[in-house]
Amino acid sequence: MNGSRQIDNHGRLRHxxxxxxxxxxxxxxxxxxxxxxxxxxEQTVKKVPLLRGKTIVNLFFEASTRTRTTFELAAKRxxxxxLNINITQSSTVKGETLLDTLRNLEAMHVxxxxxxxxxxxxxxxxxxxxxxxxxxxxxxxxxxxxxxQALLDxxxxxxxxxxxxxxxxxxxxxxxxxxxxxxxxxxxxxxLNTGEIRIVAPKTxxxxxxxxxxxxxxxxxxxxxxxxxxxxxxRLQRERMQGALLPSEHEYYxxxxxxxxxxxxxxxxxxxxxxxxxxxxxxMDSEVADGPHxxxxxxxxxxxxxRMAVMSMAMHHKEPVTE
Amino acid sequence: xxxxxxxxQKLRLKGGRVIDPANKVDDILDVYIADGRIAALGAAxxxxxxxxxxxxxxxxxxxxxxxxxxxxxxxxxxxxxxxATESVAAAAGGITTLCCPPDTNPVVETPADIELIRLxxxxxxxxxxxxxxxxxxxxxxxxxxxxxxxxxxxxxxxSNALRPxxxxxxxxxxxxxxxxxxxxxxxxxxDHWLSANxxxxxGRVATRLGLPGIPEAAETAxxxxxxxxxxxxxxxxxxCHLTTARAVNMVARAQFDGLPVTADVAIPYLxxxxxxxxxxxxxxxxxxxxxxxxDRQHLREALKRGTLSxxxxxxxxxxxxxxxxxxxxxxxxxxxxxxxxxxxxxxVDEHVLELGELIHRLTAGPAGILSLPxxxxxxxxxxxxxxxxxxxxxxxxxxxLLSNGHNTPFMNWEMKGRVIHTLLAGKLVHSLAG
Numbered sequence: 008m009n010g011s012r013q014i015d016n017h018g019r020l021r022h023x024x025x026x027x028x029x030x031x032x033x034x035x036x037x038x039x040x041x042x043x044x045x046x047x048x049e050q051t052v053k054k055v056p057l058l059r060g061k062t063i064v065n066l067f068f069e070a071s072t073r074t075r076t077t078f079e080l081a082a083k084r085x086x087x088x089x090l091n092i093n094i095t096q097s098s099t100v101k102g103e104t105l106l107d108t109l110r111n112l113e114a115m116h117v118x119x120x121x122x123x124x125x126x127x128x129x130x131x132x133x134x135x136x137x138x139x140x141x142x143x144x145x146x147x148x149x150x151x152x153x154x155x156q157a158l159l160d161x162x163x164x165x166x167x168x169x170x171x172x173x174x175x176x177x178x179x180x181x182x183x184x185x186x187x188x189x190x191x192x193x194x195x196x197x198x199l200n201t202g203e204i205r206i207v208a209p210k211t212x213x214x215x216x217x218x219x220x221x222x223x224x225x226x227x228x229x230x231x232x233x234x235x236x237x238x239x240x241x242r243l244q245r246e247r248m249q250g251a252l253l254p255s256e257h258e259y260y261x262x263x264x265x266x267x268x269x270x271x272x273x274x275x276x277x278x279x280x281x282x283x284x285x286x287x288x289x290x291m292d293s294e295v296a297d298g299p300h301x302x303x304x305x306x307x308x309x310x311x312x313x314r315m316a317v318m319s320m321a322m323h324h325k326e327p328v329t330e
Numbered sequence: 331x332x333x334x335x336x337x338x339q340k341l342r343l344k345g346g347r348v349i350d351p352a353n354k355v356d357d358i359l360d361v362y363i364a365d366g367r368i369a370a371l372g373a374a375x376x377x378x379x380x381x382x383x384x385x386x387x388x389x390x391x392x393x394x395x396x397x398x399x400x401x402x403x404x405x406x407x408x409x410x411x412x413x414a415t416e417s418v419a420a421a422a423g424g425i426t427t428l429c430c431p432p433d434t435n436p437v438v439e440t441p442a443d444i445e446l447i448r449l450x451x452x453x454x455x456x457x458x459x460x461x462x463x464x465x466x467x468x469x470x471x472x473x474x475x476x477x478x479x480x481x482x483x484x485x486x487x488x489s490n491a492l493r494p495x496x497x498x499x500x501x502x503x504x505x506x507x508x509x510x511x512x513x514x515x516x517x518x519x520x521d522h523w524l525s526a527n528x529x530x531x532x533g534r535v536a537t538r539l540g541l542p543g544i545p546e547a548a549e550t551a552x553x554x555x556x557x558x559x560x561x562x563x564x565x566x567x568x569x570c571h572l573t574t575a576r577a578v579n580m581v582a583r584a585q586f587d588g589l590p591v592t593a594d595v596a597i598p599y600l601x602x603x604x605x606x607x608x609x610x611x612x613x614x615x616x617x618x619x620x621x622x623x624x625d626r627q628h629l630r631e632a633l634k635r636g637t638l639s640x641x642x643x644x645x646x647x648x649x650x651x652x653x654x655x656x657x658x659x660x661x662x663x664x665x666x667x668x669x670x671x672x673x674x675x676x677x678v679d680e681h682v683l684e685l686g687e688l689i690h691r692l693t694a695g696p697a698g699i700l701s702l703p704x705x706x707x708x709x710x711x712x713x714x715x716x717x718x719x720x721x722x723x724x725x726x727x728x729x730x731l732l733s734n735g736h737n738t739p740f741m742n743w744e745m746k747g748r749v750i751h752t753l754l755a756g757k758l759v760h761s762l763a764g
Contacts, residue, residue: 012609027538106654126656127540128610136654149658150540190540214537215545 012134020321022134022143025152026194034198038162040316041309047084048311057319058087061118065091066108067146068124073283073307074146074156078121081314090117105129106136113138119322120144127151127187142321150187156282157191159313161199163306164237167278172199178225178232178273180207180263181241181290184214184252188282189241197221207231207263211252228263235273240265240281240290256289265291267298278302339381340364341756342374346386346717350393351690352706361391363713366756370709384758386717389750392689394426394714396696396705398594399570400645400667402428402459405446406435411647411734413447417456419667419732421760424716424749426457427697427704428645428667431516432464433491439464439475441483448484456759458714460700462516465490465504472496474507481511486700487568489516492617502559509565514701518570519552519577520618529658531619535604541658544619546574553577557584560591568699569593571644573618575628582637592699593637595629596644597673598664600682602626602739612653612660613739616644630682633691640696641688643670647735665735668726672745675720679746685720713756722748 013028015021020033047055063082065075075091082089094108112120119142122130127149134143147153168175177196183189183206196204206217207225217224225231232238247253270277279291279300287293296303343361348371350356355371362369362378369375397420403411420428430447432438438447438461451459463480465488467473477488488508495501508515525548530536532543553569557580560567572578572593581593598616603623607614614620632638646663653660674692677683683691697705704714723746724730726738752760 104651104654105656124656126658127542128658129656131610132656148540148656150542152540187540190538215532215543216534216537219534220537 012131019323020317023154023317023321024130024134024143024145026154026157026191026198027152029198031198034158034161034195037158037313037316037320038165040320041158041162041312044315045309045312047315048308053084054086055084056086058082058085058322061087061322062116063087063089063119063121063318064112064117065089065121065146066112066123067091067093068095068122068129069147070095071123071146073310074123077307077310078144078146078314081311081318084311085315085319087318105133109133109137113141117141119318121146123147125149144317144321147187150185150190152191153187154191155310155314155317156188157195158317159306159310160192160239160280160282161195162309162313163280163302164278166305166309167302168236172196172201175201175236176203176205176234177201177237177239178205178207178235179239179241180228180231180265182212182243182247183208183217183241184212185244185247186241190220192239193220193222205231205235209253209262212247228265228269229272232265232269232273235277237278237280238265238273240279242282242284243286243289256286260289264289265295267292267294270295270300280306283307339756340369340378341713341753342380342383343386343391343715343717344383346389346391348391348707349686349689350707351686352393352694353708355707356686361707361715363715363753363756366713368707368709368711368713371707384717384751389717389719390685391715391717393693393705393707394716394752394754395424395671395692396700396702397425397428397645397667397670398640398642398696398699399431399596400428400643401433401647402430403647404434404450410649410652413450413459414454415734416645416647416667417451417454417459420457421752421754422732422749423667424671424718424752425667426714426716426752426754427702428457428459429486429700430459430461431489431491432462433469433493437464437469438462438485439467439480441479444480444483444485455754455757457754460484460486460702462487462489464488465508465515466495466500469493472500474504477508477511477513481513485513486702487514487516489518489570492518492520494522498555498559502563505559505563505565505567509563512566514566514568514699516568516570517556519549519556519572521548521551521555524548524551529615529619529662530607531604531621533604533622535607539607539610546576546621549574549577549618550580553580557581557589557591560584560589566590571596571599571618571642572629572638573599573621573625575625578628578632578637582632582635585637592639594640594642594696594699595633595638596642597666597670598644598739599629600626600633600641600677601673606739607657610657611739612655612657613664613737613741615657615660615662616664617662630677634683634687639691640699641670641674641691642696643667645733646737647733648737650736653737663737665731665733665738667733668731669738669740669745671716671718671749672747673740675747713753715751715753716749717751718747718749720747722746724748
């Protein structure tokens with residue numbers, strides 16, 4: 008199962024594939040570790056020697072800037088050697104299979120793969136087939152999971168709203184159907200006993216049996232964000248206009264775009280989040296994105312500390328930082 | 331080892347429990363075979379001198395199984411399996427007739443293609459392979475195939491397999507043209523626009539795993555459209571592997587109304603559901619997808635009632651690499667020849683079917699759909715016989731699995747019931763070693 012593959016016999020992280028299968032203690036441990044690492048990232052010498060001599064490969068089968076860069080920075084701050092490999096087309100065009108690619112990299116004595124792939128389940132597949140000493144971190148697989156993004160979002164909420172998620176109402180707005188981010192966030196929020204989790208989307212972007220994920224489903228923005236403590240906006244991909252999922256960006260913005268006026272329905276101290284990159288004038292207007300409620304840039308910063316925590320823990324360093 | 335058998339051999343199958351649902355036979359009887367045909371049941375024909383006796387004591391003696399849908403991957407995909415490898419697996423599974431869909435490479439669309447498969451199967455001599463011809467030229471969904479020629483060459487029906495038809499007009503014309511030659515059309519009901527790039531049932535599991543979903547409506551919309559056109563054209567049609575309760579109900583209603591439609595179920599769908607893919611198990615990647623537990627229950631009941639009159643293997647052997655990818659990129663399909671009978675017998679253990687009913691769904695049921703004179707032990711019929719020990723337990727594993735395709739989610743399952751002897755037209759084509 009999800010849990011057993013990523014957790015070793017001592018209950019420690021072996022791989023990091025999905026939020027599903029973690030327990031609350033482990034999730035909180037990671038957030039605590041990230042908290043201590045965030046001190047490191049704010050120092051003038053932003054390095055700790057925890058992963059010195061380790062080799063990490065960023066294996067990206069799908070384009071990414073933010074995630075890849077923050078993983079790279081996180082690895083460097085842990086003093087690991089990091090290699091970026093982008094396989095959007097090249098190897099598959101040459102006929103090399105995913106497993107062959109892995110075997111070749113393993114032969115270079117890699118200790119960890121950070122993997123992004125367009126297929127749901129790709130990280131699980133890789134974790135199932137890597138050599139025993141190699142750890143796999145899921146940096147996004149299809150529509151399935153993006154667990155480090157969800158963790159940095161929880162980290163950001165915890166910093167902004169405090170550790171008691173039980174009193175929070177969190178609304179996730181946008182393309183839930185195609186979003187690995189939303190799925191991981193929902194699992195994490197449930198694990199932290201969040202008071203209420205809502206998803207807000209037109210029916211074309213709401214997955215089948217969405218309630219079974221443990222959320223309340225809304226199709227109207229105003230009702231969905233009413234009295235919300237946190238609003239998480241999701242990125243709307245342009246190609247959604249092609250598959251008859253939406254008529255236009257304009258109508259989406261009219262109905263689901265967050266503006267300052269619409270925010271009045273939420274709590275006065277509402278926090279606005281977005282995994283990036285933002286489409287201004289589609290998901291939200293600039294007044295909201297750059298306004299006092301927005302923590303969007305803080306999310307990016309937190310991404311580094313969270314990824315340092317996950318990488319060091321998966322490399323079996325139980326006490327990541329002492330000083 | 332067995333002595334070489336010839337057609338002139340006179341065989342006596344001694345002391346087995348003979349179950350022949352087509353003739354409502356279920357009794358301890360001897361079976362007499364001469365010249366490759368059933369000579370008598372019970373008492374020996376006058377002057378019958380058996381040249382060989384086979385002890386069937388403690389075993390069930392039934393007609394050789396007829397599998398409505400099995401891919402042997404030849405021609406064109408011999409890296410997955412061949413007629414030689416799959417014939418051995420079929421014979422060991424008690425299957426004496428198997429029907430191949432036309433989606434080989436090249437597709438089955440000329441008399442030569444049909445001849446090639448038939449001759450190769452005859453040369454191997456382990457099982458009889460019949461073929462469906464392509465419904466459209468190259469299965470392109472746009473131009474008609476030369477169905478008269480295909481029929482003359484011996485195809486048992488026509489089908490577009492899993493490939494889509496361009497539009498409903500093409501479908502109407504193709505059905506009408508097939509009806510001209512009294513060919514049965516085998517339909518795989520799937521609305522390709524609705525199923526899009528899906529790889530799992532659109533339900534709780536696909537939502538949780540983020541797998542692109544195939545809604546129930548992909549099947550029901552296709553069945554509704556197909557039934558309308560069947561009524562319009564008067565064609566005899568067969569629905570391959572229904573998976574949803576609603577589609578089954580629509581077919582039951584059409585049968586009640588007197589439409590000439592039949593339907594089958596593939597055996598994995600009687601055991602597995604969407605839940606079985608929970609850890610991205612690519613062996614459970616099948617098209618159409620595994621549905622819900624309610625659908626599975628409904629399929630079992632419809633099999634009992636006879637709305638579904640056949641169980642098939644939907645055998646799709648793959649090389650290991652085809653499944654060694656992330657779930658959505660793996661090739662769909664389960665290798666099923668080895669498990670058709672034992673998984674069927676499990677339905678009897680689970681009180682879904684009586685033994686006689688199961689054997690009917692594996693023999694006379696599918697033979698009737700194919701309009702073939704097999705699947706029975708009637709006097710004069712081809713002596714295709716399956717003799718199995720219903721209490722023999724064994725494990726399905728890489729040693730016991732005979733198909734070239736090891737892609738099965740039933741790997742390492744304990745199986746009960748094993749074929750001891752298989753006869754094809756009176757010739758012993760399989761005997762369990764030891």
